[in-house]
Amino acid sequence: MRAVTCRRYGPPDVLRIEDLPRPVPAARELRVRVAATTVTSGDARIRGFRCPAIFWLPMRLVLGLRGPRRPVTGMEFAGVVDAVGDAVTRFSPGDRVFGLAAAGAHAEWLVVAEDSAVAPAPAGLSDFEAAALPFGGLSALIFLRDVAKVKQGERVLVIGAAGAVGASAVQLARHLGAEVAAVCGAGNINLVRSLGATVAHDRAAWDSGQEEGRYDVILDAAGAAGPASVRRALAPRGRHVLLSFGVAGMAWMMLTALWPGRRVICGFAGGGAADLRFLRDLAEAGTLLPVIDRVLPLEAVVEAHRHVDSGRKRGALVLTVGAGRPA
Numbered sequence: 001m002r003a004v005t006c007r008r009y010g011p012p013d014v015l016r017i018e019d020l021p022r023p024v025p026a027a028r029e030l031r032v033r034v035a036a037t038t039v040t041s042g043d044a045r046i047r048g049f050r051c052p053a054i055f056w057l058p059m060r061l062v063l064g065l066r067g068p069r070r071p072v073t074g075m076e077f078a079g080v081v082d083a084v085g086d087a088v089t090r091f092s093p094g095d096r097v098f099g100l101a102a103a104g105a106h107a108e109w110l111v112v113a114e115d116s117a118v119a120p121a122p123a124g125l126s127d128f129e130a131a132a133l134p135f136g137g138l139s140a141l142i143f144l145r146d147v148a149k150v151k152q153g154e155r156v157l158v159i160g161a162a163g164a165v166g167a168s169a170v171q172l173a174r175h176l177g178a179e180v181a182a183v184c185g186a187g188n189i190n191l192v193r194s195l196g197a198t199v200a201h202d203r204a205a206w207d208s209g210q211e212e213g214r215y216d217v218i219l220d221a222a223g224a225a226g227p228a229s230v231r232r233a234l235a236p237r238g239r240h241v242l243l244s245f246g247v248a249g250m251a252w253m254m255l256t257a258l259w260p261g262r263r264v265i266c267g268f269a270g271g272g273a274a275d276l277r278f279l280r281d282l283a284e285a286g287t288l289l290p291v292i293d294r295v296l297p298l299e300a301v302v303e304a305h306r307h308v309d310s311g312r313k314r315g316a317l318v319l320t321v322g323a324g325r326p327a
């Protein structure tokens with residue numbers, strides 16, 4: 001099968017398309033014939049091994065010392081189950097599925113565990129659209145619902161609202177009953193307003209100092225706002241959630257946990273099949289719309305990584321694998 005591999009960390013052109021054996025599912029695994037996948041900010045981070053210095057050694061030990069231990073890249077996928085292991089009970093060949101894997105989705109076939117983040121794909125969405133949902137959707141859901149614990153009527157500010165996480169966060173914060181404001185590039189203001197932001201600020205002109213005490217939750221999906229710079233925009237018990245962080249962010253988190261008041265929270269998103277089913281239901285109801293920057297063939301993976309590295313991606317960058325279902 002054709003698969004994209006990363007055998008050493010580096011710039012986009014370390015990626016190769018290789019012919020590899022088709023994977024065989026174990027007893028509790030299913031094999032998916034991938035129709036669409038994406039290049040996420042997470043894929044680009046792993047390929048370039050971009051991580052805060054404090055995580056360098058643990059991340060190398062986990063991911064692989066000179067290059068990823070699992071060389072086939074890719075996390076998000078949508079496609080059709082074409083084989084299942086003997087002990088699989090919840091999926092059958094022919095099922096349309098979507099999900100988020102640790103690696104391996106940039107390939108014609110992908111094997112995932114039955115109890116991992118895989119679920120029936122949303123009816124009415126193309127494979128392109130289904131593949132665009134899990135990474136941003138799960139991250140936004142976990143950070144807003146479980147980490148920040150957004151409540152009905154709260155004011156939420158999403159920074160980086162046009163990216164994969166931000167575009168989902170705007171929609172999910174609205175779904176959780178919040179009033180949503182956004183910060184994004186000038187060219188994306190109409191997009192984020194169409195997703196449900198009541199106010200969208202051009203990031204070049206936005207001044208957090210003008211919004212003292214305004215937000216119950218600030219979700220920074222752009223790594224753009226240091227805790228000191230937006231602290232005054234938080235309400236007295238507001239939560240500032242950092243998706244990209246280093247030692248300084250962790251120090252802020254520890255310090256602000258010591259007494260009641262404004263909190264800084266850093267963390268890593270997880271999310272499983274139940275969360276994916278939650279997103280699927282919202283997508284089927286039209287409450288969560290996939291945002292797609294562009295669709296490229298798998299063979300254009302180097303170009304795709306360059307675009308993600310630019311930091312200007314809007315929503316998801318989709319790669320087609322084989323024919324896919326029409327968008």
Ligand SMILES: NC(=O)c1ccc[n+]([C@@H]2O[C@H](COP(=O)([O-])OP(=O)(O)OC[C@H]3O[C@@H](n4cnc5c(N)ncnc54)[C@H](OP(=O)(O)O)[C@@H]3O)[C@@H](O)[C@H]2O)c1
Pocket residue numbers: 040041042045136139159160161162163164165166183184185186188203221222223224242243244267268269270308311312313314315
């Ligand atoms: N901790 C975790 O578990 C976790 C999980 C998922 C993602 N992340 C991190 O979260 C971040 C966002 O991920 P993503 O997948 O959404 O990225 P993405 O799709 O590549 O989006 C990046 C977006 O950020 C916006 N942006 C860039 N600089 C900005 C600035 N100064 N102010 C406001 N917006 C800015 C860009 O939009 P404009 O052109 O409109 O500015 C772009 O749309 C990444 O750093 C990723 O590594 C962390």
